[in-house]
Amino acid sequence: MKFGVLINEGPYQHQASDTAYKFIEAAIEEGHEIFRVFFYHDGVNNGTRLATPPQDDRHIPNRWTELAEKHEIDLVLCVAAAQRRGMVDEDEMKRNSKDANNIAGKFRISGLGQLIEAGIQADRMITFGD
């Protein structure tokens, strides 16, 4: 079965990002496919490559990247939410004349259409957030 996942909460905020991660891990173990993970609102902060949590804590952005590399999961940050929060990839950096970018490797920035497409293409849609 194909799952679409929407995450509306940032890392280290409450528990939504952790629950989503563990849900996705279990879904893959059970033989399901993750069509896409869409990060919206504060959820876009999951995609920073500049986070340095304490060594004995989980590294949430890296954990997403590793999971995506291993299972080829599409991780999408909402462009409008990302721009508001200073989450920038190379294209957005050039387009908005910024001096840096901060998106982790496996994440990409795109529009809400990607969420709608996930809702259409996936068999199940599930939301994690505040």
Add this chain to the structure above:
Amino acid sequence: MLHTINKSPFEKDSLKTCLRYAEKGSSVLFIEDAVYACTKGTNFEKQITENQENISFYVLGPDLEARGLDNSNLTNNIEIIDYKGFVKLVAENEKTQNWL
């Protein structure tokens, strides 16, 4: 239909709202801080037991454990499941409503 609730009923009234909308035959899963809704002896025990004829209640075991709770603290007839059980519930139900 599956309903998930993730906030404590002491903080938000999403349990109440959910129960108002949940139809006969649906399932309700408590995750994150919502697991406190399952504790015996609270006002929420009655809200759950009153609806058990029509609705199946589940709670995410790892989130219970993380809060020092176990079977002995739980309202009767709430099934403890793990993340694989969570995935199974989502797969079994055509739609999931996440009360945030």
